[in-house]
Amino acid sequence: MARSASVKDVAAAAGVSLGTVSNVLNRPDRVSPDTRERVLRAMADLGFVRNESARQLRAGSSRTLAYVMLDASNPFFTDVAQGIDTAAEAADLSLVLCNSRNSGDREQAHLALLEQQRVQGILVTPVDPDSASLDEVARRGTPVVVVDRTRADQSFCSVAVDDVLGGRLAIEHLVERGHTRVAYIGGPPGLGQVEDRWRGAQEAWSALGRPGADLVQLPTTVLSVAEGREAGQRLAGLPARRRPTAAFCANDLVALGLLQQAIGSGIRVPEELAIVGYDDIEFAAAAAVPLTSVRQPRQLLGRTAAELVLDEATNAEHTHRQVLFTPELVARASTTS
Amino acid sequence: MARSASVKDVAAAAGVSLGTVSNVLNRPDRVSPDTRERVLRAMADLGFVRNESARQLRAGSSRTLAYVMLDASNPFFTDVAQGIDTAAEAADLSLVLCNSRNSGDREQAHLALLEQQRVQGILVTPVDPDSASLDEVARRGTPVVVVDRTRADQSFCSVAVDDVLGGRLAIEHLVERGHTRVAYIGGPPGLGQVEDRWRGAQEAWSALGRPGADLVQLPTTVLSVAEGREAGQRLAGLPARRRPTAAFCANDLVALGLLQQAIGSGIRVPEELAIVGYDDIEFAAAAAVPLTSVRQPRQLLGRTAAELVLDEATNAEHTHRQVLFTPELVARASTTS
DNA sequence: GAACAGAATTGAAAGGTTTCAATCTCGAAC
DNA sequence: GTTCGAGATTGAAACCTTTCAATTCTGTTC
Numbered sequence: 001m002a003r004s005a006s007v008k009d010v011a012a013a014a015g016v017s018l019g020t021v022s023n024v025l026n027r028p029d030r031v032s033p034d035t036r037e038r039v040l041r042a043m044a045d046l047g048f049v050r051n052e053s054a055r056q057l058r059a060g061s062s063r064t065l066a067y068v069m070l071d072a073s074n075p076f077f078t079d080v081a082q083g084i085d086t087a088a089e090a091a092d093l094s095l096v097l098c099n100s101r102n103s104g105d106r107e108q109a110h111l112a113l114l115e116q117q118r119v120q121g122i123l124v125t126p127v128d129p130d131s132a133s134l135d136e137v138a139r140r141g142t143p144v145v146v147v148d149r150t151r152a153d154q155s156f157c158s159v160a161v162d163d164v165l166g167g168r169l170a171i172e173h174l175v176e177r178g179h180t181r182v183a184y185i186g187g188p189p190g191l192g193q194v195e196d197r198w199r200g201a202q203e204a205w206s207a208l209g210r211p212g213a214d215l216v217q218l219p220t221t222v223l224s225v226a227e228g229r230e231a232g233q234r235l236a237g238l239p240a241r242r243r244p245t246a247a248f249c250a251n252d253l254v255a256l257g258l259l260q261q262a263i264g265s266g267i268r269v270p271e272e273l274a275i276v277g278y279d280d281i282e283f284a285a286a287a288a289v290p291l292t293s294v295r296q297p298r299q300l301l302g303r304t305a306a307e308l309v310l311d312e313a314t315n316a317e318h319t320h321r322q323v324l325f326t327p328e329l330v331a332r333a334s335t336t337s
Numbered sequence: 338m339a340r341s342a343s344v345k346d347v348a349a350a351a352g353v354s355l356g357t358v359s360n361v362l363n364r365p366d367r368v369s370p371d372t373r374e375r376v377l378r379a380m381a382d383l384g385f386v387r388n389e390s391a392r393q394l395r396a397g398s399s400r401t402l403a404y405v406m407l408d409a410s411n412p413f414f415t416d417v418a419q420g421i422d423t424a425a426e427a428a429d430l431s432l433v434l435c436n437s438r439n440s441g442d443r444e445q446a447h448l449a450l451l452e453q454q455r456v457q458g459i460l461v462t463p464v465d466p467d468s469a470s471l472d473e474v475a476r477r478g479t480p481v482v483v484v485d486r487t488r489a490d491q492s493f494c495s496v497a498v499d500d501v502l503g504g505r506l507a508i509e510h511l512v513e514r515g516h517t518r519v520a521y522i523g524g525p526p527g528l529g530q531v532e533d534r535w536r537g538a539q540e541a542w543s544a545l546g547r548p549g550a551d552l553v554q555l556p557t558t559v560l561s562v563a564e565g566r567e568a569g570q571r572l573a574g575l576p577a578r579r580r581p582t583a584a585f586c587a588n589d590l591v592a593l594g595l596l597q598q599a600i601g602s603g604i605r606v607p608e609e610l611a612i613v614g615y616d617d618i619e620f621a622a623a624a625a626v627p628l629t630s631v632r633q634p635r636q637l638l639g640r641t642a643a644e645l646v647l648d649e650a651t652n653a654e655h656t657h658r659q660v661l662f663t664p665e666l667v668a669r670a671s672t673t674s
Numbered sequence: 675g676a677a678c679a680g681a682a683t684t685g686a687a688a689g690g691t692t693t694c695a696a697t698c699t700c701g702a703a704c
Numbered sequence: 705g706t707t708c709g710a711g712a713t714t715g716a717a718a719c720c721t722t723t724c725a726a727t728t729c730t731g732t733t734c
């Protein structure tokens with residue numbers, strides 16, 4: 001297969017000039033119906049495929065948006081991606097997804113490549129939102145929007161959900177239901193989300209006049225189902241009178257693992273252990289003991305982020321904005337007997 | 338921001354020729370340490386970002402692989418993607434993900450763009466494996482490998498799992514456990530997977546001497562949690578003596594929805610309704626009644642597909658191969674009381 | 675039949691990188 | 705002091721498309 005005929009070959013085959021072929025491609029109305037017909041046939045015969053590199057080199061711009069996901073296997077992020085996709089489609093851009101799998105190195109490799117590809121904009125849920133490599137990409141001219149994180153300085157657009165508030169909601173809900181010993185399960189401790197939710201939890205806890213010692217943190221290494229199960233074992237190992245009566249998990253993956261392990265150990269949910277998750281992914285509601293969870297507007301998050309990056313890419317008067325959405329507690333069977 | 342300095346600017350700034358800058362980029366050993374140093378500094382100062390379009394235009398090849406997923410929100414596919422990613426990384430290629438969201442149009446749009454981008458190869462789980470647009474892409478020279486599907490003729494490499502066998506395993510397992518009335522739940526009926534699993538189920542059922550009327554098909558519109566719930570309602574509506582004692586679901590999403598709905602309707606699992614899912618996604622084991630499921634080697638599927646496409650891209654003697662993996666039934670609580 | 679307008683087509687330049695043959699620079703060997 | 709060779713650097717061509725000013729063609733009007 002002589003890989004790929006060029007515009008020149010098509011022109012020769014159709015007996016027209018190369019400029020005409022280009023016109024057929026880009027301004028079909030400028031060219032008479034029968035030449036157009038002839039050119040199109042030649043393209044089909046030769047299996048012509050427009051060379052996007054050359055197009056882009058000349059035109060200077062690409063028609064794609066990119067989202068660098070933190071963890072493609074977490075449904076939360078695929079829902080965010082879905083929202084981005086919707087907005088991208090509406091703007092007639094295509095979306096490519098990259099997965100950093102929680103690795104800063106992979107993230108940087110992806111960013112570098114996307115930058116070289118001159119994508120219109122990059123959306124990213126970074127491993128570390130304060131990483132300098134994000135600044136550099138932005139400084140060199142590619143619009144960057146941080147998704148589901150924020151950073152202290154306001155040097156980027158970002159779209160996130162108020163995690164401190166989310167933590168507060170979860171704890172208020174549990175205290176309302178009479179729980180007096182609660183575990184917070186999640187990690188790694190450095191992770192922004194994990195910290196904010198913990199902070200919110202603590203704030204609510206002490207605002208309600210509870211002794212700090214009764215809200216304990218059970219760290220995990222990552223936010224996964226397996227880690228949730230593992231935490232469940234640790235809980236099950238505690239003597240019943242010292243065991244918390246409720247757990248607030250930093251995300252639903254952890255909560256689902258915990259739920260599974262608890263039931264497997266004969267701990268009744270919610271009677272002996274109430275569980276609150278975070279994200280409200282679809283599988284949370286679908287768990288056999290449907291999970292109470294702090295819902296984030298996942299698709300909206302993505303859609304908004306896409307709109308911000310497009311604004312930055314096209315609007316000269318763009319100014320950075322930090323959008324913060326409000327989470328909402330969805331009560332289900334895992335906390336309400 | 339004067340978007341992007343070129344190699345020429347760098348050359349001028351560093352006081353060297355443009356060829357030398359290119360050498361620094363591509364064959365750093367060919368250039369003396371102090372010029373290299375000088376060039377690198379100039380690059381940093383100017384915020385130089387190599388223009389991938391120009392590179393690719395000249396070099397003719399890109400360093401990326403693409404996977405067009407059928408449904409990014411199904412963990413099965415993200416696991417496959419993970420496997421592809423692993424192989425791509427090993428070959429020093431980067432992977433971009435596209436999501437067709439079950440739409441043939443979107444799939445075609447993605448394919449066209451990827452072809453124009455001259456990606457090294459395309460992996461795709463197609464909406465319809467017999468679609469002619471796949472042939473055209475392949476005919477024009479981009480290696481295409483079909484993932485998790487096969488087509489009748491052998492015009493592509495493909496990597497799939499023996500779905501007929503999978504269906505057989507599920508039914509044999511249920512019959513072994515004494516079930517005599519079983520429902521098969523899944524759809525749309527035209528979908529390859531859905532059909533093959535159903536066929537396997539029927540084969541096993543009659544091979545075991547059961548009357549065909551006792552294996553009923555409950556079609557759904559798509560394979561989702563919501564549809565599973567909906568099917569659950571239909572089942573719950575049946576009078577207990579006519580209700581099947583077991584359900585075999587075309588995938589785990591459906592099975593999880595069914596499980597949830599069953600429990601919500603007070604049907605005990607597995608005592609009153611045994612459930613077998615398909616795919617063995619992580620959430621299957623994590624369900625509060627852990628789900629018996631037909632496991633597919635998801636990551637291996639992806640890895641193998643990536644290897645095939647790489648072979649096709651680089652090896653002149655490449656011949657198409659149809660790899661068929663063997664599924665395996667994982668028995669859990671949803672069928673074993 | 676000449677002049678003209680408008681539509682269709684053409685040709686050349688430009689865009690940023692890589693490649694490769696050609697040139698240059700040094701120091702070593704005689 | 706000359707020659708040689710290795711290593712470093714250079715310059716121009718090539719990759720394929722798009723754009724735009726210039727040219728040709730067609731048909732109308734007076």
